Amino acid sequence: MQAQLIALDWGTSSLRAYKLGPAGVVLEQRSLAFGIMHLPNEPREIAGVRCSDGFELAFDAACGDWLDAQPNLPVIACGMVGSAQGWSEAAYRNTPVDVAGLGQALHRVRSLRGVDVHIVPGVIEQVGLPNVMRGEETQVLGVLQTLAMNGELLIGLPGSHSKWVEVVEGRITHFDTFMTGELFAVLSKHSILGRTQQISEQFQAEAFDRGVAVALSTDGRRGVLSTLFSARTLGLTAELTPDQQPDYLSGLLIGHELAGLPGGAKHQPIILVGAAPLCARYQRALALCGFAHVSLAQEATERGLWQLAVAAGLTQPVSEA
């Protein structure tokens, strides 16, 4: 099948490239470690020019051969590549924002080989504490595209910086960011809690559930700064073995995150998008917290990028063949 679009999901620590065919079907995909903070730096020749620019080098590594084969393939990208530290800054759009409409606001950067890369703008919320996203807006669109419904829903995107996005009739009306994943990582690597932890090969379900329960308990109301220390003291009192401590901490942090969601969300449809093992943790914790209507979405990024490229006229919604 002939390719119709190159779609890049280009974040801080990784770069995923998709070659999409008619109707957005994935023909080929690659994952590279070249996030915008980890760009390659070994100069090489691109389009006849010796190049040392990290973005050009990463772009070439991700899809240079696809473009050699089909030089006119359009390219779209989302994520931190459009940030101030990215390849070229795509200004944020303010909430409330119609996600499908972001296709009208793509920002172009011309690559060395003459191909334009169309970057999806991020979204900023400036009511109350400011909040930003880059990449998640595209996933939200990808989720919406697969739904039969069109009312209010809450989309959860767990990760280093988990996002919880409130969507009303195709518009992002509000979102929050929780630094849960990054906090778990820095506490495990650099704090006293890591010293007694031992990585378990098995998921320690009981310890995870206990962490969630503590976050929801009266003790949990004092906040995570207070409950964190229990990941150590429950070890001291032999109530948690070293290999249970990481999953206890994971459950505790995710539990505190979920306790921070709006109360009304318990009866709203919730859709999770992200890496399968992490979504499984969130799904388990959501059930323990009493959230009733949780489902998972797949391939949200590629679907969202495809939709935006169609909206921008970069490609055709269905094959012309």
Next chain:
Amino acid sequence: MQAQLIALDWGTSSLRAYKLGPAGVVLEQRSLAFGIMHLPNEPREIAGVRCSDGFELAFDAACGDWLDAQPNLPVIACGMVGSAQGWSEAAYRNTPVDVAGLGQALHRVRSLRGVDVHIVPGVIEQVGLPNVMRGEETQVLGVLQTLAMNGELLIGLPGSHSKWVEVVEGRITHFDTFMTGELFAVLSKHSILGRTQQISEQFQAEAFDRGVAVALSTDGRRGVLSTLFSARTLGLTAELTPDQQPDYLSGLLIGHELAGLPGGAKHQPIILVGAAPLCARYQRALALCGFAHVSLAQEATERGLWQLAVAAGLTQPVSEA
């Protein structure tokens, strides 16, 4: 003046030694970097024996010359030196605990030079989530000794792991631990928040106050996992300069800690013990949070150690001369 007691405040990262004279007056004091996680390891001769034990070496460095001059001086120590990772484990005492009575429960370890070191036991709370302290119980006693009152009070001991101790008529009835200081350190050093921070020589009062206010706001009710990201986004929107970001984060974390204190504490006497610059931050934040009766205590550790040594009969309350 003749010395009457050697008192050691021996924690994880530092070792403070006091030579105390009649009535507990401080004759001399020293601060060494030899906390139990940073012991010296260069073998040397102690009392005629070649020694490579880190605790013996640190003890000798802290007060060997004082003991050479007065070999019969009694020695008392509090802090992590009595933990499982310490010199010798002094079993925890359960809450509720009469702090003055801890003098009856000192744990002895004999040093190479034949002198006994009397270690104060830590305190454990096992109702609900377990909680532990080592060293703070001695500071609590030191605070109580200076007070004319004897009712209910709340003692705050800010630090890497802040403790908030409820005391009723000389007994520790309950306490909480907040990992505020350590979290501030690991986030500043190892998370994305540190990347845009710049250390300021001046205390950035406005940014600190703003952090406290955010913790107390409606946004703050979602918890610290959610508000943390604002230390980054307020930078992105140019509402915080890089040199304001550390104090904003400090105010935010301290504000969340104080929001976790029992509501009734607003009208209780609160006494702060700790390093002066840190206590000043807490005093400022407590005022912003509406805590009405806050005061500072000085020299709590040395006073507490003296009291415990007297209770144990290691020294006389007043000079016999």
